[in-house]
Amino acid sequence: MFTTMEIILRDETLEPPEEDPIIDLQSDAYFMGQALRQALKAYEAEEVPIGAVVVKGGRIIARASNLVETLKDATAHAEMLAITQAENAIGDWRLNECDLYVTKEPCPMCAGALVNSRVRRVIFGCHDPRGGAAGGSINILQMVGLSHRCEITGGVMGEESGQLLKTFFGERRGNTES
Numbered sequence: 001m002f003t004t005m006e007i008i009l010r011d012e013t014l015e016p017p018e019e020d021p022i023i024d025l026q027s028d029a030y031f032m033g034q035a036l037r038q039a040l041k042a043y044e045a046e047e048v049p050i051g052a053v054v055v056k057g058g059r060i061i062a063r064a065s066n067l068v069e070t071l072k073d074a075t076a077h078a079e080m081l082a083i084t085q086a087e088n089a090i091g092d093w094r095l096n097e098c099d100l101y102v103t104k105e106p107c108p109m110c111a112g113a114l115v116n117s118r119v120r121r122v123i124f125g126c127h128d129p130r131g132g133a134a135g136g137s138i139n140i141l142q143m144v145g146l147s148h149r150c151e152i153t154g155g156v157m158g159e160e161s162g163q164l165l166k167t168f169f170g171e172r173r174g175n176t177e178s
């Protein structure tokens with residue numbers, strides 16, 4: 001039941017190696033581990049467990065978890081909150097040199113915000129074939145005619161992210177059935 005949490009907690013010990021050169025894949029897994037910690041925070045707050053971080057120059061400048069229920073705000077997705085935080089951190093709405101890591105493929109609203117804020121790269125965990133806007137259902141991140149296109153890397157620690165969502169919705173169903 002709690003294998004996902006165990007996996008995530010184990011990730012806390014996952015630090016980038018100090019001496020070895022950090023290759024792309026390793027740092028993607030590291031930063032996604034940080035996004036997963038935010039997702040776990042959402043899980044603990046009984047929010048749909050999705051988390052995001054924004055990275056600039058190898059440093060995390062924003063961390064956010066989904067807060068739709070807490071704020072009673074349909075726009076309070078992890079990505080939206082992380083984008084605003086990152087903009088505040090660098091004092092500019094242009095996030096050209098920033099990469100956003102999110103545990104689930106962004107929805108159309110968040111994908112639109114990612115394009116408008118000119119985020120360089122979007123790295124996501126589990127795919128969302130039904131509602132995903134990074135190629136799952138529609139590809140807003142790279143839509144012809146928009147002012148900017150984001151690079152996309154999908155499926156980074158997708159198993160862990162997907163499992164956490166499954167656990168959350170499974171428990172919810174259990175609660176409403178009993």
Ligand SMILES: [Zn+2]
Nearest residue numbers: 077106107110
């Ligand atoms: Zn969203």
